[in-house]
Amino acid sequence: MAKVKEVNSYIVYEGISNYDGEAIVVIATGFANKSKNTKTGDMIQTWIMRQDTPPHEAIRNGNDYSICGNCPLRPLNYKANGLKKRCYVLVHNAPLTVWRTYKKGGYEHITPERLRELLQDSNGLRLGSWGDPASVPFEVWQSIGVGTGEFNHTGYTHGYLVDNFDTRYLDVAMVSLDKVTPQIPPGLNGRSFRVIDSVDEVLPGEILCPASKEQNYKTTCEKCGLCAGLNRKAKNIAIIIH
Numbered sequence: 001m002a003k004v005k006e007v008n009s010y011i012v013y014e015g016i017s018n019y020d021g022e023a024i025v026v027i028a029t030g031f032a033n034k035s036k037n038t039k040t041g042d043m044i045q046t047w048i049m050r051q052d053t054p055p056h057e058a059i060r061n062g063n064d065y066s067i068c069g070n071c072p073l074r075p076l077n078y079k080a081n082g083l084k085k086r087c088y089v090l091v092h093n094a095p096l097t098v099w100r101t102y103k104k105g106g107y108e109h110i111t112p113e114r115l116r117e118l119l120q121d122s123n124g125l126r127l128g129s130w131g132d133p134a135s136v137p138f139e140v141w142q143s144i145g146v147g148t149g150e151f152n153h154t155g156y157t158h159g160y161l162v163d164n165f166d167t168r169y170l171d172v173a174m175v176s177l178d179k180v181t182p183q184i185p186p187g188l189n190g191r192s193f194r195v196i197d198s199v200d201e202v203l204p205g206e207i208l209c210p211a212s213k214e215q216n217y218k219t220t221c222e223k224c225g226l227c228a229g230l231n232r233k234a235k236n237i238a239i240i241i242h
Contacts, residue, residue, distance in 0.1 A: 006032035010110045011102070012144070014051065017066040017135045019162050023051040024066055026136055027098055027107060028115060031122075039211050040154070041220030043124045047098045048131025054099055055091035055130065067131035070161035072180035081180045085241055095130045112143035119145065123222040124152035127173060134159025134169045147172040152225035156193050160185060172229045174237065192236040193227055202238050209239040 013026040027047045034042045048067045058064040059075040068074050078086040127133035134157040146153050155173030159165050170190035177194035210218045226234050
């Protein structure tokens with residue numbers, strides 16, 4: 001009897017972006033084929049993308065605002081923000097492959113509740129392998145079970161730079177900081193994940209990312225689980241830009 005092919009990826013959300021009301025999609029991958037990302041480990045990845053624009057075009061024409069908001073690392077803006085490096089995600093690789101398969105109708109839909117069930121047998125969930133989780137309605141992540149403790153997750157957001165930011169995201173995601181936004185804005189309660197240039201820049205109340213090169217890859221994100229916002233009672237995290 002022929003072996004039934006396992007399903008690797010699913011569409012979890014098709015709807016509007018919190019940032020500009022444009023149509024976006026969330027696709028979860030890695031159920032059959034393990035992630036090759038040595039830093040994160042074998043976590044289920046989520047790709048947040050415009051429905052109508054290939055990722056490599058979105059970063060050129062500005063449509064990535066729908067899923068990245070005002071992130072200073074956006075390829076269109078990082079030089080204007082005085083940054084030497086742009087976002088580390090190479091969109092012409094995995095994001096483009098996922099988007100093309102999506103446009104060909106290669107993925108089936110599942111509900112967030114069904115994803116929650118599938119995650120019970122996983123090594124955790126990465127919110128936004130590309131794209132900011134705060135661009136997706138919070139209720140989607142809530143229905144998936146993010147932050148319940150049923151599985152590890154990681155999440156990072158620059159959503160606080162967009163008007164009317166919903167602070168509930170800070171329960172499940174780290175406040176992304178960089179040279180443009182070096183500290184958590186006054187009045188915003190959250191844990192931070194800060195990009196630095198040197199280990200000498202680590203501040204009191206911060207630790208270096210345990211899964212980083214500078215920490216000799218002590219662990220992986222799937223095993224660590226510290227980058228889960230206020231859900232984890234832990235110090236802030238810093239990492240050398242990569």
